[in-house]
Amino acid sequence: MSSFDPRTHLPDDLLERVRSRAAAHDQENSFPDADLADLQAAGYLSILVPGELGGAGLSLAEASALQQRLAGAAPATALAINMHLVWTGVAKVLADRGIDDLRFVQEGAVAGEVFAFGISEAGNDLVLFGSDTDATPRPDGSYAFTGTKIFTSLAPVWTQLGLHGLDTTSADAPQMVYAFIPRSDAVRVRDDWDTLGMRGTQSRTTELHAAVAPADRVVRRIAAGPNPDPLVFGIFSVFEILLASVYTGIARRALELAVTTAHHRRSKKSGKTYASDPDIRWRVADMALAYDALPPQIEALARDVDGIADHGGQWFALLSGLKHRAVTTAKQVVDDAMLVAGGSSYFSSSELSRLYRDVLAGRFHPSDPESAHATVAGAWLGPVEP
Structure with missing residues (x-):
């Protein structure tokens, strides 16, 4: 990281604009739309996407340093953006290991898609190893997800939700299904984010009512429980x-x-x-x-x-x-x-x-x-x- 200059991706003037708005978003319990717009314009949402696909091609270590810098100015903005960066980071981890399954995430991030993280569920201490969300297979290979996700950061603005659910009906059930769904009428976002802190993340509850992940956005079916995938x-x-x-x-x-x-x-x-x-x-x-x-x-x-x-x-x-x-x-x-x-x-x-x-x-x-x-x-x- 010797040649890495965080100011290239988070210039001082951008950082100060973000810092200047943080108190108001905390007081108003509002989402930092202007922060997101500034960060998108700076290419920040594609920092982990390789250069050949239009991103900055940064390492996870470099992205981590940038997130530390952003959090010093506006913790809630940094935490919200984290959830998008998680998916682009996962795409990088897989691609580095020769697995191209999330290339669409990398291309989407460059094109302006905002990815949210739909894993948390109330009372589900299995986290990645289990889910109370029902994943129902459909004849065309797509899946319909029905359930409730909590702490869904970026709730007002996300365009794609990466999530998991449990398939209990297929012949090899139970299977954990990881997929991405677009925002649609089958997704209802509750306006229920009124918290002690991190108010700008707007990590609202998300209801899924047979929300469909297309077949080409179903990225994994793996056995429930601890898994080395x-x-x-x-x-x-x-x-x-x-x-x-x-x-x-x-x-x-x-x-x-x-x-x-x-x-x-x-x-x-x-x-x-x-x-x-x-x-x-x-x-x-x-x-x-x-x-x-x-x-x-x-x-x-x-x-x-x-x-x-x-x-x-x-x-x-x-x-x-x-x-x-x-x-x-x-x-x-x-x-x-x-x-x-x-x-x-x-x-x-x-x-x-x-x-x-x-x-x-x-x-x-x-x-x-x-x-x-x-x-x-x-x-x-x-x-x-x-």
Whole structure:
């Protein structure tokens, strides 16, 4: 990444426009349409598409660095765009391994399609390994999906929804079916996104009423349960790395704000700025020590995905561990930044107040703390004795 300049894809002026709108979208609970338009115009939605198809041809490691930068300006915008980038990232992971099944995603991203991520379902802790959405096969090879997806980011604007469902009627059932459906009358999006933070993502609930994925958009039929299929690996790896990137970007911004505030606040007792206070210096140093560990970890694991490294049975533990560390560290850094900034950060007009609410969302994304610990324990200790 030595020759990679993030300002080429996220220029400073674009970033500042995004930053200037973030507070209003949080207050209004609105989707950042202008951010999306600016990012599309800059070619940002096709950064992971190879150059020969019209994209920027960036690596996952480079896209991760960009998402950290974007999240520092507007976490909700970065998290929303993440879900589109996940699918273009999965397409890249597959293509790098000689599998061209998601070429249409790459071509679509260049053409202006916005892809959303329709995997989450209420109460489904199987996540990629099971689904409560019914996938009904049709004679022409297409599938009709009926069910409810939650946390569907980009809800007001997506044009294609990548999702999964369970086929329980075919001769080889049960089979997990992964496919893409276009926006249609069979898809109903509830206007129900009224949350504590990450409000600009507009990750609304999506109802599917026999929504049809054409035969050429049905990309996988695989056995339910844990599966080594490259598509499953692609989804999990890109999702976890880009999520870790967003929350790492929040941590960086909180650290920057804490430093700025420490230099501006002045103690009545000593007459010096808080940047000279030993307790504040220790706290800021502790924040920096925690933050500094995250970007190298993300880059290293992203490079391993890009380079087709073989971590065998440790892959899922490494990926879930990375995401878990990023979100828990980010929350601690934001907590400490609030203490450095003092009571002013408690007002809703404070950027730190918004970061404090936004960072809380991290623990609700897969892998949650329980799942991450179970995955890592299984990788190191093996299965629980019967």
